[in-house]
Every structure is written in C-alpha cells, then in structure tokens.
Amino acid sequence: MIDQRLPRYEWGQEVVAATDLYNDGSLPDVPEDQLVVAAGGPGEIVQVGHHGEANIPLYMVDFGIVVLGCLEEEIVPPGLYVPEAEGVAA
Template sequence: MIEPRLPKYQWGRRVKAAVDLFNDGGYPDVEPEALLVAAGGEGEIVQTGAHTDSNTPLYLVEFTNGRVVGCLEEEIEPIESP
C-alpha cells in the first residue's frame, strides 16, 4: 500500500494556477477540454483531500472567476503575502 502524502498547503491558503486548467469532464455544462482557469488565475483553497488511487493531495480551489476546480499540488502555487 502506498502511504498518503501529506498536503503542502492548507485550507484558506491563497494560491494561483501554475498552469492552464482545462475541463476534464467535471463541468458537464462546459465543453470538454475548455479552459476553466488560465495560468496565474488566483483563488483560495476551500478543501483538501486525497486522490484515492495514488494517495496524492488534492485541493478544491475557488478561483476569483467563480469556478471551484480540483487541483493537484503541481497545478497550483502559493501567493506570497506582502
């Protein structure tokens, strides 16, 4: 069994998309592969969890465009506080 990796980021953390985020089917009312959030889009982590098959951290991020998107750690980066 693979041990779960602990999340780097916690709930409430301000982050930005490190890459363009596309619809993988999670938004049935949006075209498949449509752009959901462009790289650099800012948001806040509203929930953390784990991908059950790989035991990797998964984050629900509410972006300022109103979309809530599931992201892997590699897809987001923290916004440093001034």
C-alpha cells in the same frame, strides 16, 4: 501499509494556477477541453482531500468563477508563480 502523503498546502491558503486549467469533463455546463482558468489566476483552497489509490493530496480551489479540483503541480502560492515567457522554448 503505505503512509498517507501529507498535503503541501492547507485550507484557506491563497494560491494561483501554475498552468492553464481546462475542463476535463467534470464541469457539465462547460465544453470539454475549454480553458477555465488561465495560468496566474488567483484562487483560495476551500477543501483538502486525498486520493487513496494514488496516495496524493487533492485540493478544491475556488477561483471565483468556478471551483476546481487541483493537483499540487497545478497550483502555487502567489509569490512563487512565474509566468512562462511567450515565444521562448524551454
């Protein structure tokens, strides 16, 4: 049996979007692929779940204007967010 991967973040924790977040089709009143939350947008984790098949934590994050399901790679604590420099290639 595979052990459940523990979440990095917890309920009630403040986070920011680490990247631009677009509608993946889960928001029926918003056009698909439309920007919903820009990178750096503040939010709060309101629920922590787990995707059993993929064995990854999932987070419901309230960004004020919308609640989105996010992966760990899509959110970071506010002090760890570093905006990408515009016009600079990685």
